[in-house]
Amino acid sequence: MRTFRHTRLLAASGAALTALALTACDSGSGTRDEGAAQSGSPSTSASKPAQDQASQQTGQGTGSGQGTGSTQSSDQNAAPGKSAQSNTGGSAGKGAKDDDAQTDLTMCNGSNTRTTAQPVSRPLNHMLLTVTNTGSKRCALMYYPVLRFDEMQWVPQAIEDTQPQAVTMLEPGASGYAGVLLSAADGSGTGGNTGHRLAVGFQGRTPNSDGGPAATPSLPAKGVHYNSALSVTYWQTDMEDALN
Secondary structure, three states, rough: HHHHHHHHHHHHHHHHHHHHHHHHHHHHHHHHHHHHHHHHHHHHHHHHHHHHHHHHHHHHHHHHHHHHHHHHHHHHOOOOOOOHHHHEEEHHHHHHHHHHHHHOOOOOOOOOOEEEEEEEEOOOOOEEEEEOOOOEEEEEEEOOOOOEOOOOOOOOEEEEHHHHOOOEEEEOOOOEEEEOOOOOOOOOOOOEEEOOOOOEOOOOOOOOOOEEEEEEOOOOOOOOOEEEOOEEOOEEEHHHHHHO
């Protein structure tokens, strides 16, 4: 009987030890913690890029949708039969007309006009330039004449308040005029000279550009006296405007 009890006691003790070991393993952090770390870390790292990628795709899709909506709205608001191409064509057509007008514009110069230079008694110390269109086309007298007496090394200035509101245009046979102040009536000019030859230069489409051949009108035999007050008016269509 004692041997049987001792055997049962040993068996019970072994079972208790086995159960205690299993309980310790189940309640420890080893196996379950490792499993949690393995399952948690990959899912977190994988879900974040997925969310970012989804956000990027959503943003791109929204931008694309807005752009498409804007285009459709513009197309729907456009008047029937009209488009942006028709507007562009209108602007291009206007530009082409302006270019054609500039291309067809003929400059008045020494090759298609006749120029005279005549000193006048009133106003004092003045000379009148007259340019007559001898060609078959209308021509433009641009800005003001560029004068040079003999070997003069300076260019007379224009009287700015004589500038007309529009370019002086000469039909065939018509004349344009410019007044020349030879010297100041109050004697304020200096360096008096007497000119015996005169060249009248013509300007082009832009100020101080070459408008073509110059004219060389004849002067009185005694010459023309001038000094540093020498200046000219812009080309005018009226003789009185040129002299006043």
